[in-house]
Amino acid sequence: MSSILYVFSQPPHGSINAQEGLDALLMGSAFTTCSVLFVGQGLMQLIEGQSTDELGTKNFSLGFGALKDYGVNRIACSKPDLVASGLNSDDFVIDVEPLDAAGMQLLIRDHDKVLNF
Amino acid sequence: MNFAIVVHGAPYSSEACLSALNFAKAVLASGHSINRVFFYHDGAYTANNLIAPPQDETPVGEQWQAFGIGNNIELIACIASCLRRGILDETEADRYEKSGSNIAPGFTISGLGQLIDASINADRVVTFGV
């Protein structure tokens, strides 16, 4: 069965697209082998300590803790984008595997389909 | 070859909706097939039957309807995306006690599983994002 790589490139809260991307990932992982790659502003979804009670958007970052339980295979991010963001892995709600360009290219090649969000 | 097409953009707010339609037409014209078109995020607005653009502008939604019905292709609008954005069929309008339904002909409201199913089973999946 086709494996799917989800690529998340949108920041949270500015639009609902990132949240709907996570929904699609959780749904996909119920059906087939899935991995996720965070790139660009998508890394911002992972920042620990998001507090949205006053804003009124959903703090879906809490959902990332369930990815392993859902069987999501690899959880990776762009190392160059991580460095450029000024953040580091300690800032994130879950462990992510930083990949250089070659590693990301391999990850894309290793999956049958790519869904970008 | 069998294609799944994913549309993230609403008519007029984004060109994605129009690009996806042009692409879908070219897929069929090239002798390939489409297993499903899935409208996600603001793409769900494409299924709004109440859109009434000025006469000198392309009726993108109506063109999608004609494309889906004319070629017997499934146009699925994600239920979660639709409910958030006020796109309802009769069932959902009743369930949420809303004043009416507005799903366009040719479109079906269904779950996110349809995106996954289409992606897994298609030879190629192409996303038109915003």
Place this chain on the structure above:
Amino acid sequence: MILHTINKLSALALCRDLISEGDKVVLLEDGVYLGLQPLPFATLAIRVDVEARGLSGRLTKQTESIEYSEFVDLCTRADKVCSWF
């Protein structure tokens, strides 16, 4: 071969390091403006998007205009399609 699509200028930053030798890149929508600048790879720009923006004859030599039918053909020849937006 992986087919990448780019639909806006800012999406280039997401994918420029991920385009391997042998991959193809399609510019569509506002992404066709990338055809005005030198890029580290050759690109194919959707003709109707190019013409709509008045860019016919203004694109760099490494950008070739293509029809949607050629876009479809590229998809069939690619192992997968990756959309950057």
